[in-house]
Amino acid sequence: MQTFGSSSAGMYGVVVAVTFAIGLWVGSNVSPRRPVKSEKPHGQAIETVAKGTEAAGLLHGNDEDNESDEDQVSGDLSSLKIGPTEECTMVLVVREDLGMTSGKIAAQCSHAVLACYKSMLSSNVPLLRRWERAGRPKLTRWCSDEEILLELQALAQSLNLCTRSIQDAGRTQIEAGSRTVLGIVGPVDLVRRVTGTLRPFE
Known part of the structure; x- marks a missing residue:
């Protein structure tokens, strides 16, 4: 039983x-x-605006500010070799003449960091890993205008550094297509050759 x-x-x-x-x-x-296919062009990102009403609108699908990484031209990043003792860094060069707010600058820098990360992931993983092991260092510098930013970009590309510039969609503060931030990643000595004379954020 x-x-x-x-x-x-x-x-x-x-x-x-x-x-x-x-x-x-x-x-x-x-x-x-x-996943549902987006109607937006590839590479666009949404900027979260730090204002209650705009943030609420964003949650309801009203994305006020889309940025796209339009810069796909680069040097041969895959050929950049890193010595066993070389330190790597990232510098984010911000245009001062646009008069962007601190929130706008933060959003644009975030887009540049992500664009550089994706570039390293696809073209030079050893550089990405070295930068990560260093603690993902990031420095911010001012440049006066778009002409200077483009000159810096060309110089960085000639050195085969990871280089990505961000163009704004023009939905909030600045004109569409304006280059806002340039991201550069590579060995410290090479990056300094490009950005060493620029004024740091205070």
């Missing part, structure tokens, strides 16, 4: 077995959700 305890244990085992079988069936027969 079975006791109440052994009967309960048997029922529990049956429930566990049935639940496991259902889980296996669902896992093997239900296909994962596919």
Whole structure:
């Protein structure tokens, strides 16, 4: 004669077995959700604005400010070799003449960091790993205008550094297509050759 305890244990085992079988069936027969395709061009990102009403609008799909990394021209990043003792850094060069707010600058710098990261991930993983091991150092510098920013970009590309500039979509503070921030990553000595004379943020 079975006791109440052994009967309960048997029922529990049956429930566990049935639940496991259902889980296996669902896992093997239900296909994962596919992400919804965006109507936006590839590479655009949303800037979160630090204002209550605008942030609320963003949550409801009203993205006020889209940025795109339009700069796809670069030097041969894959050919950049790093010595065993070389330190790596990232410098974010911000245009001073645009008069961007601190929030806007932060958003644009974030886009530049991500663009540089993706570039290193696809073209020079050793550089990316060295930069990560160094603690992902980032410095910010001012440049006076777009002409200077383009000159810096050309020089960085000639040295095969990781170089990405960000162009604004023009939905908030500045004109569409304006280059706002230039991101440069590489060995410290090479990066200094490009940005060493620029004024740091105070």
